[in-house]
Amino acid sequence: MENFIPGQRWISNTESELGLGLILEAAYNRVTVLFLATGEKRIYARDNAPLTRVKFSPGETIEAIDGSKITVQSVSENNGVITYIGRNKAGKEVRMEEMELNHHIQFNNPQDRLFTGQFDPPSWFSLRYDTWRRLREHHQSPVKGLMGGRTSLIAHQIYIAHECANRLAPRIMLADEVGLGKTIEAGMILHHRLINGLSVRILIIVPETLLHQWLVEMLRRFNLRFSIVDEERCRNVNLENELADEEFDEEPLEDENVFVNEQLVLCSQSFFSRYPNRRKQALEAGWDMAIVDEAHHLEWSEANPSPEYLFVEQLGLHTPSLILLTATPEQLGKESHFARLRLLDPDRFYSYSRYLEDEKHFEPVANAARALLAEETLTDEAAAALRALVKDDNVEGLLKNLNNPEKSAHARAQLINVLLDHHGTGRILFRNSRHTVQGFPDRERYGYVLEGRENRDDPEQDPRFGWLVDTIKRFGGDKALLICKKAQTAIDLEQTLRNRTGIAAAVFHEGMTIIERDRAAAYFADQESSARLLICSEIGSEGRNFQFVHQLILWDLPVNPDLLQQRIGRLDRIGQKHIIGIHVPYLRGSEQELLFRWYDEGLNAFRHNNSAAQHVADELAAELDALLAARDFDLLDGFIAKTRERSAAIEAELHQGRDQLLELNSCRKDIADKYIDALQRYERESHLWQYMEDVFDSYGVDTEFHSPDCFIVKPGDHLRISHFPSLSEDGMTATINRSIALAREDFQFLTMEHPMVLGAMDLVISSETGNASINVVRHPDLKAGQFLLECLFVAECSAPPELQIGRFLPPTPIRVLIGQNKQDLTDTVDYDDLIDAGITFDKGKIVAFINNQRHHLTQMLGVAEQRAQSDKHALVQHAAQEMLGSLAEEIKRMMRLQKVNPSIKPEEIEHLKEMTLLAHDNIESAELKLDAVRFLITH
Numbered sequence: 001m002e003n004f005i006p007g008q009r010w011i012s013n014t015e016s017e018l019g020l021g022l023i024l025e026a027a028y029n030r031v032t033v034l035f036l037a038t039g040e041k042r043i044y045a046r047d048n049a050p051l052t053r054v055k056f057s058p059g060e061t062i063e064a065i066d067g068s069k070i071t072v073q074s075v076s077e078n079n080g081v082i083t084y085i086g087r088n089k090a091g092k093e094v095r096m097e098e099m100e101l102n103h104h105i106q107f108n109n110p111q112d113r114l115f116t117g118q119f120d121p122p123s124w125f126s127l128r129y130d131t132w133r134r135l136r137e138h139h140q141s142p143v144k145g146l147m148g149g150r151t152s153l154i155a156h157q158i159y160i161a162h163e164c165a166n167r168l169a170p171r172i173m174l175a176d177e178v179g180l181g182k183t184i185e186a187g188m189i190l191h192h193r194l195i196n197g198l199s200v201r202i203l204i205i206v207p208e209t210l211l212h213q214w215l216v217e218m219l220r221r222f223n224l225r226f227s228i229v230d231e232e233r234c235r236n237v238n239l240e241n242e243l244a245d246e247e248f249d250e251e252p253l254e255d256e257n258v259f260v261n262e263q264l265v266l267c268s269q270s271f272f273s274r275y276p277n278r279r280k281q282a283l284e285a286g287w288d289m290a291i292v293d294e295a296h297h298l299e300w301s302e303a304n305p306s307p308e309y310l311f312v313e314q315l316g317l318h319t320p321s322l323i324l325l326t327a328t329p330e331q332l333g334k335e336s337h338f339a340r341l342r343l344l345d346p347d348r349f350y351s352y353s354r355y356l357e358d359e360k361h362f363e364p365v366a367n368a369a370r371a372l373l374a375e376e377t378l379t380d381e382a383a384a385a386l387r388a389l390v391k392d393d394n395v396e397g398l399l400k401n402l403n404n405p406e407k408s409a410h411a412r413a414q415l416i417n418v419l420l421d422h423h424g425t426g427r428i429l430f431r432n433s434r435h436t437v438q439g440f441p442d443r444e445r446y447g448y449v450l451e452g453r454e455n456r457d458d459p460e461q462d463p464r465f466g467w468l469v470d471t472i473k474r475f476g477g478d479k480a481l482l483i484c485k486k487a488q489t490a491i492d493l494e495q496t497l498r499n500r501t502g503i504a505a506a507v508f509h510e511g512m513t514i515i516e517r518d519r520a521a522a523y524f525a526d527q528e529s530s531a532r533l534l535i536c537s538e539i540g541s542e543g544r545n546f547q548f549v550h551q552l553i554l555w556d557l558p559v560n561p562d563l564l565q566q567r568i569g570r571l572d573r574i575g576q577k578h579i580i581g582i583h584v585p586y587l588r589g590s591e592q593e594l595l596f597r598w599y600d601e602g603l604n605a606f607r608h609n610n611s612a613a614q615h616v617a618d619e620l621a622a623e624l625d626a627l628l629a630a631r632d633f634d635l636l637d638g639f640i641a642k643t644r645e646r647s648a649a650i651e652a653e654l655h656q657g658r659d660q661l662l663e664l665n666s667c668r669k670d671i672a673d674k675y676i677d678a679l680q681r682y683e684r685e686s687h688l689w690q691y692m693e694d695v696f697d698s699y700g701v702d703t704e705f706h707s708p709d710c711f712i713v714k715p716g717d718h719l720r721i722s723h724f725p726s727l728s729e730d731g732m733t734a735t736i737n738r739s740i741a742l743a744r745e746d747f748q749f750l751t752m753e754h755p756m757v758l759g760a761m762d763l764v765i766s767s768e769t770g771n772a773s774i775n776v777v778r779h780p781d782l783k784a785g786q787f788l789l790e791c792l793f794v795a796e797c798s799a800p801p802e803l804q805i806g807r808f809l810p811p812t813p814i815r816v817l818i819g820q821n822k823q824d825l826t827d828t829v830d831y832d833d834l835i836d837a838g839i840t841f842d843k844g845k846i847v848a849f850i851n852n853q854r855h856h857l858t859q860m861l862g863v864a865e866q867r868a869q870s871d872k873h874a875l876v877q878h879a880a881q882e883m884l885g886s887l888a889e890e891i892k893r894m895m896r897l898q899k900v901n902p903s904i905k906p907e908e909i910e911h912l913k914e915m916t917l918l919a920h921d922n923i924e925s926a927e928l929k930l931d932a933v934r935f936l937i938t939h
Contacts, residue, residue: 003080004023004026004031004046004049005023005026005079005080005081006023006024006025006026007022007023007080007081007097007098007099008022008023008053008080008081008082008098009021009022009023009053009054009098009099009101010023010033010051010052010053010054011051011052011054011107011116011118012033012035012042012050012051013050013051013052013117013118014050016106016107016108016113016118016768017106018035018037018038018040019035019036019037019038019103019104019105019106020035020036020037020054020101020102020103020104020105021033021034021035021042021051022034022035022036022099022103024041026046029045029046029047030043030044030045030046031043031044031045031046031049031051033051035103036103037103037104052116052117052118052847053116053117054098054101054105054116055075055082055851056072056075056084057072057075057115057851057854057855058072058073058074058075059071059072059858060072062084062086062096062101062105063101063102063105064096064100064101064102065100065101065102065103067102068088068094069088069089070084070086070087070088070094070096071086071087072084072085072086073085073086073087073093074086081097081098081099082097082098083095083096083097083098084096084097084098108768109771109930110771110772110930110931110932110933111772111857111858111861111930111933113768113771113772114772114774114850114857114933114935115850115851115854115857116847117843117846117847117850118768118772119772119773119774119843120768120769120770120771120772120773121770121773122773122774122775122836122934123694123697123698123770124698124769124770124773125770125771125773125775125792125932125934126694126770127694127695127698127764127769127770128764128765128769128770128771128792128931128932129770129792129813129815129831129932130691130694131761131764131765132765132792132794132811132812132813132931133813134686134691134752134761135761135765135810135811136810136811136812136813138752138753138810139806139807139810139811140806140807140810141678141682142674142675142678143162143675143678143679143682144195144196144753144806145165145191145192145193145195145196145753146158146161146162146188146191146192146675146679147679147682147751147752147753148191148195148222148223148751148752148753148754149184149187149188149191149221149222150220150221150222150738150741150742150745150749151181151184151188151221151742152573152574152738152742153676153679153680153738154181154437154439154574155437155667155669155672155673155676156176156180156432156436156437156666156667156672157180157181157184157185157188158188158672158675158676158679159666159667159668159669159671159672159675160174160185160188160189160430160666160667161185161188161189161192162192162671162672162675163671164189164323164430165188165189165192165193165196165198166192168320168802168908168911168912169320169321170189170289170321170322170323171316171321171322171323171344171345171428172322172323172324172344172427172428172429172430173295173323173324173325173326173340173341173344173428173429173430174186174323174324174325174326174430175325175326175327175328175329175429175430175431176328176430176431176432176433176666177328177432177433177434177609177611178562178565178566178569178609178611179434179440179565179569179572179573179609180432180433180434180437180574182293182325183213183214183217183293183325184217184221185430186291186293186323186325187217187218187221187222187224188222189323190202190218190222190224190289190291191222191224191753193288193289193321194224195753196801196804197801197802198288198801198802198804199288199289199321200263200288201263201264201285201286201287201288201289202226202263202264202265202287202288202289202290202291203259203265203267203282203285203287203289203290203291203315203319204218204226204265204266204267204290204291204292204293205267205268205269205272205290205291205292205293205312206266206267206268206269206292206293206294207268207269207270207293207294207297208268208269208270208271209539210293210294211228211266211268212510212539214226214266214293215228215266216514218264218266219514220745223754223755224264225264226264226265226266227262227264227265227266228266228267229258229259229262229265229266229267229271230267230268230271231271231274231275231278233258234255234258234275234278237256237258238255238256255277255281257281257284257285258281259281259282259284259285260285267282269292269294269297269308272308272311273307273308276307279311279314282315283314283315283318286318287315287318287319288319288320288321289319289320289321289322289323290312290315290316290319290321290322290323291322291323291324291325292312292322292323292324292325293325294325294326295312295324295325295326295340295343296326296327296336296340298312298339298340298343300335300336300339300342301335302352305339309339309343312343313342313343313346316343316344316346317346322343322344324340324343324344326340328431328433328611328654329429329431329662334355334356334359335352338352338355341355341428341429344428345428347905366661367379367381367382367385368382368383368385368386368419369416369419369660369661370660370661372412372415372416372419373416373660373661373664375412377402378399378402383399386399386415386419387399394414395415395418397411398411398414398415398418399411399415402415416661416664419661427904429662429666430666431662431663431666432663432666432667433663434609435663436663436664436667437574437667439574440572440573440574440576441550441571441572441576441577441578441579441580442579442580443568443572443579443580443582443606443607443608444579444580444581444582444607445582445583445584445600445606445607446581446582446583446584447584447586447596447600448467448583448584448585448586449586449587449588449593450463450464450467450585450586450587450588451463451587451588452587453587454587454590459492459493459496460496460500463585463587464555464585464587465493465496467585468482468493468497468553468585469497469501469503471553471583472503472532472533475532475551477532478532478550478551479524479531479532479533479534479548479549479551480532480533480534480549480551480552480553480583481533481534481536481546481549481551481552481553481570481571482533482534482535482536482552482553482554482555483536483537483538483552483553483554483555483567483570484535484536484537484538484555484556485537485538485556485558486537486538487509487510487511487537487539489537489555489556490507490508490509490535490536490537491507491509493505493507493535493555494506494507494535497533503532503533504529504530504531504532504533505531505532505533505534505535506520506521506523506524506531506533506534506535507520507534507535507536508520508521508524508534508535508536508537509536509537509539510537510539518745518746519746520534521534521745521746522744522745522746525548525743525744525745525746534546534549536570538558538563538567546570546571547571547573547576547742547743548743549571550571550576550578550579550580550581551580551581551583552567552568552570552571552580552581552582552583553583553584553585554567554582554583554584555585556592557584557586557592557595557596557599559595559617559624559628560614560617561599561603561605561610561613561614561616561617562613562614564599564605565605565609565613568580568582568606572609582606584596584606589631589633590631591628591631594627594628594631594633594636595628597636597640598624598636598639598640598643601640601644602616602639602640602643602644602647603616603643603644603647604647610647610651611651611654612646612647612650612651612654613647615646615650616643616646616647616650619646620639620642620643620646623639624639627639682752683736683738683751686752688736688750688751688752688757689709689711689736689750692750692757692760695760695763695764696713698720698764698769698770699719699720699721699724699760699763700715700716700717700718700719700720701713701714701715701716701719701724701727702714702715702716702731706733708737709735709736709737709740710733710734710735710737710740710744710747711733711734711735712731712732712733712734713727713731713732713733713734714727714730714731715727715729715731721763724756724760724763725755725756725758725759725760725762725763726754726755726756726759727756732747732748733746733747733748734747734748734749734750734756735747735748735749735750736749736750736751765931770932771931771932771933772932772933772934773932773933773934773935774841774846774934774935774936774937775834775836775934775935775936775937776836776837776838776839776841776936776937776938776939777834777835777836777837777936777937777938777939778834778835778837778938778939779829779833779834779835779938781828781829782829782938783938784938784939785937785938786819786820786937786938787820787853787935787936787937787938788817788818788819788820788825788935788936788938789817789818789857789860789861789864789933789934789935789936790815790816790817790818790831790834790933790934790935790936791815791816791817791818791861791864791865791868791930791932791933791934792813792814792815792930792931792932792933792934793813793814793815793816793864793865793868793872793928793929793930793931794811794812794813794814794928794929794931795809795811795812795814795868795871795872795875795876795926795927795928796809796810796811796812796926796927796929797809797922797923797925797926797927798922799918799919799922800918802915803915803918803919803922805919805922805923807883807886808879808880808882808883808886808919808923809875809876809879809883809923809926812875813931814868814871814872814875814928815831816864816867816868816871817829818860818861818863818864818867820856820860822859822860822863824863824867826867834936837939839939841937846935850935857935861930861933865928865930868928869928872926872928875926876923876924876926879923879926880920880923880924883916883919883920883923884916884920887912887915887916887919888916890912891909891912891913891916894908894909894912895909
């Protein structure tokens with residue numbers, strides 16, 4: 001039984017944050033302790049009180065209540081109460097009773113916790129070590145920043161994200177064809193830069209109809225929580241401020257700039273158009289990056305640019321990084337395309353006439369590129385253009401080798417690579433098409449002409465309703481997605497199906513909250529649920545991936561071809577493994593029949609994506625409107641023929657205008673495949689769930705098996721902290737499987753970059769978890785009865801995020817093992833070979849032994865630090881060499897390209913040089929800290 005005496009200082013093993021405790025009373029098998037730092041009083045049973053006696057040794061510095069400090073020279077004890085004798089800063093001898101010790105003293109560093117007996121379980125020490133190793137691996141991964149997205153690993157998206165996100169300040173245009181994932185590419189770039197600390201403040205501007213889609217995409221795919229800022233929010237904030245000013249009788253302030261209060265902001269283009277004063281506030285807020293969707297709607301001419309265009313122009317001048325999402329260049333027209341390029345690089349694209357002149361000079365090169373890609377013979381003009389463009393001695397030899405059957409393939413590939421590096425807008429513009437991106441499913445369309453009249457008041461009386469019931473039954477076990485224009489239609493259909501036929505369906509529309517949509521999507525996606533149908537409104541389906549479904553029902557048809565393609569695009573995605581069945585019921589003689597035939601016979605829009613469809617619709621809009629209003633079927637055949645003719649002509653024109661070199665440069669598949677292989681290998685080998693289970697066990701989070709690769713995670717009854725990162729009171733279902741995550745958007749996709757995983761790792765290394773431990777171990781080369789000290793040091797350097805020092809010298813754990821005779825056993829006894837003997841020990845006796853050996857253990861710590869310093873020095877030297885080699889090679893490459901590619905600016909190269917010098921200085925100044933210590937006893 002502990003000998004507790006009033007006046008002694010003890011510390012709580014379970015609540016070290018209380019500071020030093022003072023024994024008030026010890027009687028009747030009870031001990032009363034007052035923690036003066038917090039005013040808390042605790043009463044413990046004497047025989048199992050979770051307390052450790054606080055004793056300082058000669059050489060240590062201690063602090064009194066008044067803040068004065070002394071260095072202890074000797075320690076005396078009288079009736080169980082300690083007096084410390086030492087010298088203060090002036091060298092004067094001072095006596096300090098232990099009652100005078102500062103109440104706020106906490107023992108957080110590893111050696112103090114070891115000496116005061118605040119031990120953690122050995123598994124916590126292992127968790128700490130594993131966390132540091134995982135963080136180091138993540139920092140040095142070539143795909144850091146690309147792991148966390150809930151996205152398929154698609155080559156062109158991975159390539160664009162990695163190529164652009166690592167630039168100093170990406171200013172790019174994403175112009176992929178519809179369905180290739182421009183929003184995902186932008187999100188991947190954002191996520192990458194946020195994870196790597198390269199960007200902090202982001203503004204996204206989108207059409208109002210896409211606000212919710214972007215909000216959901218960023219949250220569901222990348223765990224990025226954007227705040228929507230609109231006029232209502234601005235007014236509410238300022239109204240609250242006015243009320244507060246009135247309450248305190250203060251002068252009202254100017255309108256608060258809401259943009260300053262958020263890091264990730266999402267706004268509509270119409271918001272800035274309607275309220276010009278908000279443009280000024282947005283510009284004043286300052287951003288690292290701005291993203292503008294549907295940027296081709298910004299009207300521009302040299303004489304009269306629109307206010308919306310001028311706002312984005314000002315935003316681009318004030319913001320280092322700018323990303324424009326836009327239609328494909330051949331759809332824009334040259335002047336419109338130039339207007340977008342001008343926003344990205346006003347220094348280079350300053351004159352439309354000059355742009356047209358430069359384009360003429362590049363035309364022979366484009367022709368040469370087409371010939372090379374088509375494996376055709378180069379004309380003399382094309383060869384001469386190549387020589388003039390490419391200042392490379394090897395080009396002449398490559399041109400000669402084109403006529404050599406054995407060398408032509410290699411020469412052709414080399415020439416194409418040379419052209420890619422020299423391509424005019426290749427660093428600014430990214431454009432992929434379905435011609436170059438493979439993996440889309442086939443589509444089959446089924447039209448159903450029905451007799452009768454539409455009944456909006458009672459869906460059951462609508463002829464399409466009976467057809468729908470029969471079709472659902474005919475699908476058998478296949479799930480189907482139904483899309484209609486309006487939310488009320490979706491609601492009425494679901495209720496009628498449930499109440500009158502007993503068919504279970506999920507409904508999904510814009511009137512529901514995000515949580516309600518999640519539940520509906522989860523209910524539908526669950527293979528065990530009875531819901532075979534998901535009924536969506538037009539807007540309600542945006543931003544969702546229903547790729548696991550391959551039956552699509554179009555209850556009604558939109559007049560806009562792009563909207564039709566967006567509907568089909570819910571299922572028609574890369575990776576879809578089934579032929580998509582598109583089912584369209586329509587009433588004979590109705591507007592819907594006209595639309596069905598126009599889409600089907602005129603544009604072939606159900607079977608294939610038609611890149612000319614929207615052009616044709618815009619051209620023939622007046623005729624189409626008149627035809628639909630009159631429902632004139634006599635004129636329909638002629639209109640369909642005209643549609644087919646214009647569609648074919650525009651398609652040919654667009655195909656002829658394709659820049660194949662640009663498309664090739666927009667996805668260098670060999671590079672993308674390396675990143676995809678690295679991502680897949682990491683997901684196979686990381687054993688992430690095993691690590692997270694160790695974290696959950698340590699912090700009292702409960703886990704439960706749900707299904708293969710899926711788990712239920714909930715706060716336990718004995719949670720060690722008030723709130724575990726990113727875990728709600730209701731818990732969550734998580735998966736570590738990318739395929740499951742894509743099909744089940746209601747599941748959290750746990751990756752190394754998920755907020756919960758990053759938060760958990762930070763929780764471990766920023767707290768005391770596992771930083772002091774005792775363990776009885778076995779090892780074939782160690783005799784029983786020895787003690788050893790295993791130290792975990794961390795070498796790290798503080799540097800600005802933009803330097804990305806982690807690529808070369810991330811926080812690195814250095815393990816050192818010292819024997820009781822102060823011999824270095826690090827290289828002879830591996831960490832993984834120390835086996836837990838599973839033997840318990842008397843904590844009181846161990847603490848007493850450790851304190852008796854305190855001087856000796858301190859010397860062992862000194863030996864360990866010497867070894868760690870030596871290892872740190874070697875790490876620093878290697879990291880400096882790696883950094884210099886990598887950045888020097890990048891500088892040389894940029895200097896070579898700058899001679900022929902004007903999009904590479906001198907300031908980019910100068911910045912790289914400055915980064916190299918700064919990185920070297922920061923690496924050289926890396927520091928070492930003792931992070932954890934484990935006292936080992938051999939058995």
